[in-house]
Amino acid sequence: ADTCAIVVAGGSGERFGDPRGKQFVDLAGMPLMCWSVAALDRCPSVARLVVVCAPDRARQVEEDVLSRLSLAKPVVLAPSGETRQGSVLSGLSVAPRDLEFVAVHDAARPLVEVEQVEACIAAVRADEALAGAILASRCTDTLKLVEGEKIVATPDRSFYWAAQTPQVFRRRALLAAHKAAARDEYLGTDDASLVERMGGRVRVVESTRDNIKVTLPEDLALAEATLERRLL
Ligand code: CTP
Ligand code: MG
Numbered sequence: 001a002d003t004c005a006i007v008v009a010g011g012s013g014e015r016f017g018d019p020r021g022k023q024f025v026d027l028a029g030m031p032l033m034c035w036s037v038a039a040l041d042r043c044p045s046v047a048r049l050v051v052v053c054a055p056d057r058a059r060q061v062e063e064d065v066l067s068r069l070s071l072a073k074p075v076v077l078a079p080s081g082e083t084r085q086g087s088v089l090s091g092l093s094v095a096p097r098d099l100e101f102v103a104v105h106d107a108a109r110p111l112v113e114v115e116q117v118e119a120c121i122a123a124v125r126a127d128e129a130l131a132g133a134i135l136a137s138r139c140t141d142t143l144k145l146v147e148g149e150k151i152v153a154t155p156d157r158s159f160y161w162a163a164q165t166p167q168v169f170r171r172r173a174l175l176a177a178h179k180a181a182a183r184d185e186y187l188g189t190d191d192a193s194l195v196e197r198m199g200g201r202v203r204v205v206e207s208t209r210d211n212i213k214v215t216l217p218e219d220l221a222l223a224e225a226t227l228e229r230r231l232l
Helices: 032-041 055-069 084-093 114-126 171-184 191-197 217-231
Strands: 003-008 046-053 075-079 101-106 132-138 145-147 150-153 161-170 202-206
Touching (some): 003 032, 003 084, 032 046, 046 055, 084 171, 114 132
């Protein structure tokens, strides 16, 4: 095993709107983030886990998530930052130097599957020239470039993919990209964008649309339905 999984769970879930925080609401009998942590823990390539959470939630994560899962891999907690990017940097700073890869995953994506994580890690491992590989799904909607309300262009959809997590990188490449972004006050919307900005090559690994990020309240029912379907 050559990968450190970093699960970011330090957000406040504004759009979801539950005072408990979306990472802690019940999903099919467990706090939502249990599903993400458990999936990464089951990956053969993952040697250890870092869970990033708000310091005042550390006890809750220990008791309601880590204790109940009886994880196979060692896990450490790291304090979240003000932004997701800050939280990833915090997790990266405690990722062991002897593990070549890091897999950054949103706690809010409970539906990720072991095979998908492994495919992402394998993609980077297989190609020296790659700095990273991310799960992404092909866009199925027609995309419009809009200014104000005026459609300016309808780009060729076949070139567009929706980025998901995990996003897997060579640890040193991601750390360098995060340090540079912090220095330049560059705020990206995912980790890959920081690496791309440094000229690092990142590829996609095709994913399904199942791997949703629970963002709005209605996403929870969809996640629950997907989990039920898998058990059939
Ligand atoms: N996250 C984090 N630290 C932050 C912000 C977000 O660790 N400062 C994590 C979230 O917990 C989540 C993931 O990053 O697992 C993706 O972020 P998002 O879906 O935006 O979650 P929130 O920021 O919590 O939600 P919102 O943006 O609606 O407030
Ligand atoms: Mg957010």
